[in-house]
Amino acid sequence: xxxxxxxxxxxxxxxxxxxxxxxxxxxxxxxxxxxxxxxxxxxxxxxxxxxxxxxxxxxxxxxxxxxxxxxxxxxxxxxxxxxxxxxxxxxxxxxxxxxxxxxxxxxxxxxxxxxxxxxxxxxxxxxxxxxxxxxxxxxxxxxxxxxxxxxxxxxxxxxxxxxxxxxxxxxxxxxxxxxxxxxxxxxxxxxxxxxxxxxxxxxxxxxxxxxxxxxxxxxxxxxxxxxxxxxxxxxxxxxxxxxxxxxxxxxxxxxxxxxxxxxxxxxxxxxxxxxxxxxxxxxxxxxxxxxxxxxxxxxxxxxxxxxxxxxxxxxxxxxxxxxxxxxxxxxxxxxxxxxxxxxxxxxxxxxxxxxxxxxxxxxxxxx
Numbered sequence: 001x002x003x004x005x006x007x008x009x010x011x012x013x014x015x016x017x018x019x020x021x022x023x024x025x026x027x028x029x030x031x032x033x034x035x036x037x038x039x040x041x042x043x044x045x046x047x048x049x050x051x052x053x054x055x056x057x058x059x060x061x062x063x064x065x066x067x068x069x070x071x072x073x074x075x076x077x078x079x080x081x082x083x084x085x086x087x088x089x090x091x092x093x094x095x096x097x098x099x100x101x102x103x104x105x106x107x108x109x110x111x112x113x114x115x116x117x118x119x120x121x122x123x124x125x126x127x128x129x130x131x132x133x134x135x136x137x138x139x140x141x142x143x144x145x146x147x148x149x150x151x152x153x154x155x156x157x158x159x160x161x162x163x164x165x166x167x168x169x170x171x172x173x174x175x176x177x178x179x180x181x182x183x184x185x186x187x188x189x190x191x192x193x194x195x196x197x198x199x200x201x202x203x204x205x206x207x208x209x210x211x212x213x214x215x216x217x218x219x220x221x222x223x224x225x226x227x228x229x230x231x232x233x234x235x236x237x238x239x240x241x242x243x244x245x246x247x248x249x250x251x252x253x254x255x256x257x258x259x260x261x262x263x264x265x266x267x268x269x270x271x272x273x274x275x276x277x278x279x280x281x282x283x284x285x286x287x288x289x290x291x292x293x294x295x296x297x298x299x300x301x302x303x304x305x306x307x308x309x310x311x312x313x314x315x316x317x318x319x320x321x322x323x324x325x326x327x328x329x330x331x332x333x334x335x336x337x338x339x340x341x342x343x344x345x346x347x348x349x350x351x352x353x354x355x356x357x358x359x360x361x362x363x364x365x366x367x
Contacts, residue, residue: 003152004145006038011138014084014113021112024083028066031112032081035137040153041069048153053078055098065098071156075104084112092129099127105158106151113137119165132169141356182218183346190214222349223280229287274300277348278307281322281331284351285309288358289319306332311365319361333357336364 014031021030033043042048053068055078067079080095082088088109099107099118107118107127117133120126135144147168150161181189187207194202194210202210282300289298299313307324311317323330323342330342331351343354351358 002145003038003149004140004142007035007137007140007145007148010034010038011113011140014138018084018113021084024081027084027112028081031084031137032067032079032110035110035112035115036067036069036079039148039151047073053102055101063098063101065095065102068102068104075102076156076158077106077108077151078102078104079108079110082109082111086111088114088116096127100125105162117165119162121162121166121169128169130169130173132165132172134172139354139357182215182222185211185214185218193217219347222347226284226287226349226352227280272302272304274302274307275324278302278322278324280348281324281351282307282309284348285320285358288352288355289362292359292362311362317365320358333361334364335361338364 010031013034017030021027036049037043048070050068050070051066052064053066053075055063055065065078066081068075069077069079078095078098080091080098082091088111091109095107095109095118099120105119109116109118109131114136115134116131118127118131120128121132122128133144133147135141147164149155150157150164180186190207190210191202193214194206198206198210200206279300286295286298289295293311297312298319299310301308301310301313301315305323305325307322308315309319309321311319318334318338320334321332321340323332329345331345331354332340332342333354334340341357343357345351345353
């Protein structure tokens with residue numbers, strides 16, 4: 001079983017059991033230990049994983065970090081755990097103290113579902129203020145799983161991870177800055193572009209004008225890139241589809257096809273309006289699933305409340321629903337019991353961020 005599958009199992013375990021887990025100790029047993037085991041470490045072997053590892057700080061004795069992972073008898077990773085309901089920010093200082101008195105280069109702060117990986121990239125033996133890797137185990141992505149493979153028992157190489165961690169940390173921060181500037185452009189961000197295209201003096205009025213221009217331009221660029229990616233996926237799909245015979249062309253005018261036209265006319269009568277945004281969202285879902293099944297099997301069915309995306313045009317096989325007829329937009333995905341989970345999105349590109357959940361919705365029927 002690949003690492004991504006092991007991690008998803010732990011994530012699913014959290015989703016199912018979280019309300020029954022009432023204490024920090026139960027959080028460790030139910031969620032954190034399975035995570036450590038998924039990375040290939042024997043949680044019951046004290047030569048590999050030491051619970052309650054002594055990390056005395058100066059004259060303060062009896063300090064212990066929840067877990068310490070060893071390699072060749074030396075600490076390589078320390079892990080501080082909290083109850084799954086607790087926020088992690090208030091506990092970073094505690095982990096910072098433990099990091100300083102151990103020889104490992106990596107520290108993990110977790111509540112069993114949110115994980116933050118730290119190192120000492122900026123000052124030797126001093127834990128960085130910001131993590132170089134951060135994720136939610138219930139929403140684990142393939143990219144994150146690939147990064148975690150470096151921490152597996154058989155792959156662990158501290159020097160190699162340190163080199164990669166530096167890129168990860170700064171790449172993460174750059175993406176956060178860009179994401180914020182795309183949604184709400186900062187003055188410096190706007191000034192940069194205005195100075196490139198505007199020849200006059202950049203006054204407050206010019207800044208106000210360019211703020212909207214930059215905001216719209218970045219949004220349009222992202223949509224164009226999404227559509228370009230979608231078109232590539234559709235073109236690749238069309239290349240492998242069989243050429244229609246004359247017989248299949250005749251099928252275009254069958255009663256079944258006419259029924260589809262009647263259905264569309266009926267939608268108009270019922271006041272159902274399919275928007276360009278809904279169709280763009282549908283195409284993004286098609287692009288995500290293009291490598292899984294034939295695009296022709298991904299159908300759409302609009303309603304007054306939501307835009308439904310179905311497998312084989314079957315109402316009993318919903319892949320997801322787009323709730324775009326409101327100010328706050330959601331995309332709803334389904335588990336194996338067809339229980340829906342609504343996830344808020346701010347723009348169409350956010351749909352790619354839940355790619356794994358959409359694929360899993362499909363696989364629930366395929367399996």
